Amino acid sequence: MKTKVLVPSGVLGLGFDIKAFEKGLKLSPDVISIDGGSTDSGPFSLGTGTSKYSRTSIKSEWRTLMIARHKLNIPLIIGSCGTSGTDNMVDWMEDITLELSKELNQNLKIAKIYSELSKEKLLENYRNGSIANLQPKIKINEKIINNISHTVALAGIEQIQAAINTRADIILAGRTTDTAIIAALPILKGSNPGISWHGAKVAECGALCSTEPTSGVVMVEFYHSHFVIYPLSEKARCTPETVSAHMLYENANPFILFEPGGYMDVRNANYEALDNKKVLVKGAKWIRDKSYYVKLEGARISGYQTSSLVLLRDENYVNNVEQWTSKLKSFLNKEIKKRMNLASKDYKLQFRHVGKNATLGELENKSSYPNEVGVLCIITAKNKELSVEISKLINPFLLHYPLTKNEELPTFAFPFSPVHADRGALYEFSLNHKLKLKDPMSIFKLVLNEINNV
Amino acid sequence: MYELGSIVKNIRSKNAGPFWVTIDIFCLDAESLKVILKKIDVDLISTIFKINKRKIKIFKIDNLNVIKISFPRKVVQGHMNDRDMHGAQYSLLLKEFLL
DSSP: OOEEEEEOOSSTTSOOOHHHHHHHHHTOOSEEEEEEEOSTTOTHHHHHTOOSSOHHHHHHHHHHHHHHHHHHTOOEEEEEEEETOOHHHHHHHHHHHHHHHHHTTOOEEEEEEEOEEOHHHHHHHHHTTOEEEOSSOOOOOHHHHHHEEEEEEOBOHHHHHHHHTTTOSEEEESSBOTTHHHHHHHHHTTOOHHHHHHHHHHHTTGGGGSSOGGGOOEEEEEOSSOEEEEEOSSSOOOOHHHHHHGGGTTOSSSSEEEETTEEEEOTTOEEEESSSSOEEEEOOEEEEOSSEEEEEEEEEEEEEEEEEEEEEOSHHHHHTHHHHHHHHHHHHHHHHHHHHOOOGGGEEEEEEEETTTTTTGGGOOOOOOOSOEEEEEEEEESSHHHHHHHHHHHHHHHHHOOSSTTSOOOOOBOOSSSSEEEEEEEEEEOOOEEEEESSTTTTOEEEEEEEOOO | OOBGGGGEEEEEEEESSTTEEEEEEEESSHHHHHHHHHHOOHHHHHHHHTOOGGGOEEEEEGGGTEEEEEEEOSSOTTSTTOSOTTOTTHHHHHHTOBO
């Protein structure tokens, strides 16, 4: 028994080595699996239900994968469609797939897995005690839940396997764990779950587990009690070190990985180089939980932002920038109160000194005087109009505010017209929780769509 | 006095989900891991990153000669007060730490 999973790259939209991918196809994989998302770039994608990658990139890479799938007649699986895996992004991915199926003249059976939870469903589960905290604890209540724009549950292997069992050509999954789309088939075919989850974790970012991280393509061969992993790019190599090091990546605990239904423990894993490219791995264990939990992700609007940038080049201002913004801030707070009749809780005015400590803030321990400083002014208010209005109010003071009373009115550098950029809604991750399910499929929806173009 | 970064292979940091940051210190060998581990403790991490000691986890990964440090983000990724969406700059504070 052997299951070969071809992983073209860590995420669709990032690009991969085409030659390496073609080499992988020649090795007769049983499935092509690729991740479509992450929370990497922050809460915006989930909050708005939009993709962080361009549709053009996604479509062009998906075309390559659809052609390969058709040629080999094997399933193609994508998880976390459109970055956040919201329901509308599963449909977005389906639109792209339908367009391509027409252009490529392909008949297709598509299985879609929807993993979004409605507010009502989330509230119901909150009220009946099925939602538990993860660490660190994030406060939730009914008001917060009511304000969440999108909530998704991370699917595991059970939901992907249900889709595989429909014999679909293409599986478009909403939010899933990065690993589940790789581990689902080998476990279905009888490989040890600990081994399968481990192999999936190593391969989830494509060639990041090799010496050439950007080459993308890796193959994982799953056997009953071990897996073998290797990159397909000419120059890339997997070594016991590069493979085992991947458990460290974006993982708070290097030995344990929680997944729907349990966790994987790699403390007894053993890594052995088969040749200068391939690594054989065994020893990981899967520990099943008594209850089946899925992790939840949610994002809500926490305000509306505008930002302005003013550049200080005058040496006196550069050297006294903290004093300048501190005086300016208290002056502006008074002006905002006086002119707009706003209380300080209605808005937030932030200054960051680019060139000094904008990156690390209070943690910065270096202090030197640069040639110039960019003062980034960020306004967060409860609605868009207010945020823009405050930006406009402070605009002339940003440009001319003097450090001392008796000096000639200074004028600083604005690089943009208009000065402020309307950044729209600011989203905030609002859930760090897990949801208990009696039946793994209960909150997920599996929908089939058969397309005949030929 | 020398920087910690000058006596290791690499130090990197990244989010581990929106609520955690994790820092990996790749030491040169087992001996250097032992030496560095004596200097890197929760007190030091707590001072550098202004994080409550009880929240800091330090792991030793022997086969890779890696020290891993994880703690909850003080500011959740993407929050209005966040400055570094991916958490990759935290590593610099350890890289530049003077021994």
